[in-house]
Amino acid sequence: MNLLVDGLLKALAMLRSGDNEIITIATLTAKVSLTSIFFSTLLGLPLGMVLGLSKFKGRRLLLTFINLGMGLPPVVAGLWITLLLWRSGPLGQFSLLYTPTAIIMAQFIVSLPIIVGLTCSTFQQISDKLLLQIKALGATRTQTLFILLKETKIGIFAAIIAGLGRIIAEVGAAMMVGGNIQGDTRILTTSIVMEVSKGNFDIALALSFILMSAAFLITGSITFLQQRKRNA
Amino acid sequence: MNTLLKLNEVKLQIEKKIILNIPDLQIVQGEFLGVMGPNGAGKSTLLKLLAFLECHSSGVLSYLGKELSASTISLETRRKFSIALQQSLLLDGTVFQNIALGLKLRKVPKKEIKKKVDYWMETFKISHLAQKNALTLSGGEAQRVNLARAMAVGPDILFLDEPFSALDFPTKIKLMEDFKHIAAKSNTTTVFVSHDLAEIRYLTTTLAIMLDGQIKQSGLTSDVLEHPNLDTASFLNEWKKFY
Amino acid sequence: MVKNRFLSVVMALVLMAFFTSGQLFSQKASATSSSxxxxxxxxxxxxxxxxxxxxxxxxxxxxxxxxxxxxxxxxxxxxxxxxxxxxxxxxxxxxxxxxxxxxxxxxxxxxxxxxxNDFILVGPSSNPAHLSGSDIKTAFKKMYTAKKTFVSRGDDSGTDKKEKSIWQSLNIKPSGASYISTGQGMGATLQIAAQKKAYVLTDRGTFLSQKKKLGGMKIIIEGGKDLMNxxxxxxxxxxxxxxxxxxxxxxxxxxxxxxxxxxxxxxxxxxxxxxxxxxxxxx
Missing domain, CATH: 3.40.190.10 (Periplasmic binding protein-like II)
Structure with missing residues (x-):
């Protein structure tokens, strides 16, 4: 219990003192996570929408792979990306290993299936009658998608929150492809792992509080958007 | 009189099974056509076909003399039709937004949308609900919004698929009464699908009796009901048993 | 209007993400190009x-x-x-x-x-196996036969390799309940050893930097030639x-x-x- 209190106090002290290191780590974490979720949403939403609305051969197989991908262990994603980005690997010439971009790639890969899968199941629940009604109202394909996007707001936001949750919780891949380099690729989760391995449980705990507060702020605001009251 | 929709030997076939077989049907301007028949007779399918929301397998379906199908129809022409179903299928948003949706999709200027939506809310006696979320409405209110939404775009033809069937009796009577006035005033060509004789008798000017994917008898509503042919008579008898 | 507000929020999120990612990449670009x-x-x-x-x-x-x-x-x-x-x-x-x-x-x-730096054998101050001196091999053998708990990193690290080589030179394949393999770093392994009141082979540096948090642990064996890191x-x-x-x-x-x-x-x-x-x- 003492450790918990110590950790909380330390977290507050670290933040109050404007500790440069902690600010750098926290900002980087936010930047990397938000960029990852942005890109996986950008690609995942349309993919999920198309998968949820259309019927084609091989759709079930594709869905199986996506559902499998939802449980993709981050270290596996990390390993693949590492092999890809190695100097001797196919993308080696871009020197991307041990950069924030590499972490973004890993987080993109682990969050994409979640966004695609959950968006897809949300869109599958849309009734044929509603689709007919929207079409009959004179909507073009694009207009239909926008209407449906708004209509499935709750499910879509749930997908984004779940994806973001995966990203925030992720550490194995970030460690592997980022390298936990101070001031460069050290994010909150990797520093927590590092501090624990050093035996600095108080700092680790402090970092965990900061991470959870940041996660609370971000998911909280998305949840707020999702649950915004229907004006009665 | 001006013929809007014309069907010639139109068939709809799904895997060898003939769902619809309409050798001849015309819908003329200003007509309030009722399509009556038992469940499963193909009324709703016919409606979708007429609104160019479903493709026919063979035959000629033409609008204003031009042969068309659901797959070849232009967006512009498709936007001349409007549909309201038994379920109101309103979207998350205010009543105003729901009624404005069709106009918004057509990129009508905002000012004009406001004018039109206000007019139709007034007409359907739902002005007081303007800012209420459409998903919180009662069944009767929701159906008023649904009908107002369909009429707000000023369709050439209005298609209605059992719009009153899900309502309780008093609500239905009130809405039907209001709707009869509104329809008469706007003089919109309407195709109205129903299995309810009372609704048909009260609202329609012309009537087509539909059984097993075919139109068995059609003409002025009063003519058909007073001089039913064998098929019509047997359907009406079945119906009367339960009334 | 709800719809417009919704769209503007989405737009704001999109812009924010663009901004952050843009910044991320421009930062890197400037770092490489300017200097x-x-x-x-x-x-x-x-x-x-x-x-x-x-x-x-x-x-x-x-x-x-x-x-x-x-x-x-x-x-x-x-x-x-x-x-x-x-x-x-x-x-x-x-x-x-x-x-x-x-x-x-x-x-x-x-x-x-x-x-x-050097490796040291650290253990509880009660020293249950009564180890002393500077010869790590003797100490390992005595500890093992007395079945006193030993915590190993088991992570193929330099320290772990050192420990394994000592066992090997003794022809002992350590196993059983008194041999705990953590698979974790030195700091975490020291913590575990302290909790279990067990012996552990560590580098001096990590032990000294952690000593305050390891109540009751002290240096048992140090200084032997085998222990140089x-x-x-x-x-x-x-x-x-x-x-x-x-x-x-x-x-x-x-x-x-x-x-x-x-x-x-x-x-x-x-x-x-x-x-x-x-x-x-x-x-």
Whole structure:
């Protein structure tokens, strides 16, 4: 219990003192996570929408792979990306290993299936009658998608929150492809792992509080958007 | 009189099974056509076909003399039709937004949308609900919004698929009464699908009796009901048993 | 209007993400273009990083040479593998026996001895196996036959390799309930040993830096020749691998064995722990 209190106090002290290191780590974490979720949403939403609305051969197989991908262990994603980005690997010439971009790639890969899968199941629940009604109202394909996007707001936001949750919780891949380099690729989760391995449980705990507060702020605001009251 | 929709030997076939077989049907301007028949007779399918929301397998379906199908129809022409179903299928948003949706999709200027939506809310006696979320409405209110939404775009033809069937009796009577006035005033060509004789008798000017994917008898509503042919008579008898 | 507000919120999120990602990339672009700063990948072990020595040395080196050093702290096995695969430019490791094959295969060149610290056997102050002296082999044997609990890192790190080699020289394959393998870093393993009141082999540096948090643990065996933990720095061979930054790697090797750096190494930790964590040890 003492450790918990110590950790909380330390977290507050670290933040109050404007500790440069902690600010750098926290900002980087936010930047990397938000960029990852942005890109996986950008690609995942349309993919999920198309998968949820259309019927084609091989759709079930594709869905199986996506559902499998939802449980993709981050270290596996990390390993693949590492092999890809190695100097001797196919993308080696871009020197991307041990950069924030590499972490973004890993987080993109682990969050994409979640966004695609959950968006897809949300869109599958849309009734044929509603689709007919929207079409009959004179909507073009694009207009239909926008209407449906708004209509499935709750499910879509749930997908984004779940994806973001995966990203925030992720550490194995970030460690592997980022390298936990101070001031460069050290994010909150990797520093927590590092501090624990050093035996600095108080700092680790402090970092965990900061991470959870940041996660609370971000998911909280998305949840707020999702649950915004229907004006009665 | 001006013929809007014309069907010639139109068939709809799904895997060898003939769902619809309409050798001849015309819908003329200003007509309030009722399509009556038992469940499963193909009324709703016919409606979708007429609104160019479903493709026919063979035959000629033409609008204003031009042969068309659901797959070849232009967006512009498709936007001349409007549909309201038994379920109101309103979207998350205010009543105003729901009624404005069709106009918004057509990129009508905002000012004009406001004018039109206000007019139709007034007409359907739902002005007081303007800012209420459409998903919180009662069944009767929701159906008023649904009908107002369909009429707000000023369709050439209005298609209605059992719009009153899900309502309780008093609500239905009130809405039907209001709707009869509104329809008469706007003089919109309407195709109205129903299995309810009372609704048909009260609202329609012309009537087509539909059984097993075919139109068995059609003409002025009063003519058909007073001089039913064998098929019509047997359907009406079945119906009367339960009334 | 709800819809408009919704769209504007979405737009705001999109813009925010664009902004952050844009910033992320522009930052990197400016870093590379404005100063022509090069980057050097240093593979080292977690225990080296955990002592904090690199936090002092790396910034100095970066400033002097306008290089960005990317320190990848991993297990010894992985650090050596990174060198062998040409994924790092320079290595700082402490497993001489495992380093030798890389020297032989010419995967690494310019290998220089830098410093040493020593391994120590740490245990509960009650010392249940009554171990003493400086000979680690005798101590291991006595502890094992007395079935007293020992905590091993079991992570193939330099320390772990050291421990395994001692068992091997005794022809003992440790197993059973009294032998706990954590698979974790030194700090965590020390914590576990303290909780279990067990013996543990550790480097002196990590123990000294953690001592305050390890109530009741003390040094049991120290000073034997078998317990020296020697650090070498070496360059990855640019002739064998592509994209190696050998220019800065060579500078780093020179830097590590320079007089100035050696003085810093010799003094590191004195202020905080009362004794130096490393002893300079160049060739």
């Amino acid at each position: 022509k700063q090069t980057s050097l990948i240093l593979a080292t072990t977690t225990s080296t990083q955990d002592t904090g020595l690199l936090d002092v040395l790396i910034p100095m080196f970066e400033k002097e040479n306008n290089v960005k050093v990317k320190t990848i702290a991993v297990g010894t096995g992985q650090a050596l593998a990174l060198g062998q695969k040409g994924e790092a430019d320079v290595l700082l490791v402490h497993a001489p026996q495992s380093e030798q094959p890389l020297v032989d295969s010419k995967d690494v060149i310019n290998r220089k001895r830098v410093m040493y 020697i650090y070498h720095v070496m360059q990855v061979n640019p002739a064998k691998h592509k994209m190696i930054n050998s220019k800065d790697a060579k500078k780093f090797v020179d830097f590590m064995v320079s007089k100035k750096t050696q003085t810093i190494i010799g003094n590191f930790g004195k202020k905080e722990y009362g004794q130096a964590l490393f002893i300079k040890y160049t060739e």
